[in-house]
Amino acid sequence: DAKTTQPPSMDCAEGRAANLPCNHSTISGNEYVYWYRQIHSQGPQYIIHGLKNNETNEMASLIITEDRKSSTLILPHATLRDTAVYYCIVRVAESGGYQKVTFGIGTKLQVIP
Amino acid sequence: DAGVTQSPTHLIKTRGQHVTLRCSPISGHKSVSWYQQVLGQGPQFIFQYYEKEERGRGNFPDRFSARQFPNYSSELNVNALLLGDSALYLCASSPRSYQETQYFGPGTRLLVL
Numbered sequence: 408d409a410k411t412t413q414p415p416s417m418d419c420a421e422g423r424a425a426n427l428p429c430n431h432s433t434i435s436g437n438e439y440v441y442w443y444r445q446i447h448s449q450g451p452q453y454i455i456h457g458l459k460n461n462e463t464n465e466m467a468s469l470i471i472t473e474d475r476k477s478s479t480l481i482l483p484h485a486t487l488r489d490t491a492v493y494y495c496i497v498r499v500a501e502s503g504g505y506q507k508v509t510f511g512i513g514t515k516l517q518v519i520p
Numbered sequence: 521d522a523g524v525t526q527s528p529t530h531l532i533k534t535r536g537q538h539v540t541l542r543c544s545p546i547s548g549h550k551s552v553s554w555y556q557q558v559l560g561q562g563p564q565f566i567f568q569y570y571e572k573e574e575r576g577r578g579n580f581p582d583r584f585s586a587r588q589f590p591n592y593s594s595e596l597n598v599n600a601l602l603l604g605d606s607a608l609y610l611c612a613s614s615p616r617s618y619q620e621t622q623y624f625g626p627g628t629r630l631l632v633l
Contacts, residue, residue: 443624450610453621456621508565510564512560
């Protein structure tokens with residue numbers, strides 16, 4: 408599995424964009440980049456995923472570099488409710504349909520009023 | 521639509537006991553995965569089940585077992601509980617076994633005394 412590297416913590420002012428980086432330098436061509444967040448020990452919440460192209464949904468934008476070795480999750484207007492641990496993971500799909508997911512320790516995002 | 525549900529929400533056991541945790545996937549989802557999350561760490565993959573068959577197993581001892589029922593719900597069983605089994609146990613469902621977004625339940629908080 409490709410490993411991901413994220414900063415352990417970040418601060419962001421409320422109303423500003425939060426840019427969360429992730430390195431996945433050993434990612435394979437068929438591995439997707441997924442982002443989840445976890446608020447205060449609730450179950451992780453799916454945010455967004457992508458393979459090569461940049462993606463945007465109602466929650467966030469995902470920017471993947473051309474070489475796919477890193478990505479950035481962008482929360483365009485952070486609110487206090489966005490305070491959470493954000494996980495960047497890469498997904499392996501093996502021949503038997505086995506879906507292994509490996510989480511690191513994530514980035515603790517603190518949105519400051 | 522109802523999300524992934526798990527029961528119980530909290531559980532206290534003593535060392536050596538057995539525990540059964542339950543998960544109901546999102547309607548229409550046929551794959552269920554189990555994760556263990558100890559305090560301060562990201563979720564760690566335990567099992568994946570698809571169409572009632574085990575499709576993947578993480579690095580956990582044989583004390584951990586699971587099964588999936590015809591209605592796609594699932595049980596995680598842990599025998600001979602150890603103090604180190606204290607954790608948040610998460611269930612995630614996805615439509616199929618591979619390349620599908622996983623949606624997590626709220627988790628079961630297990631405390632072993």
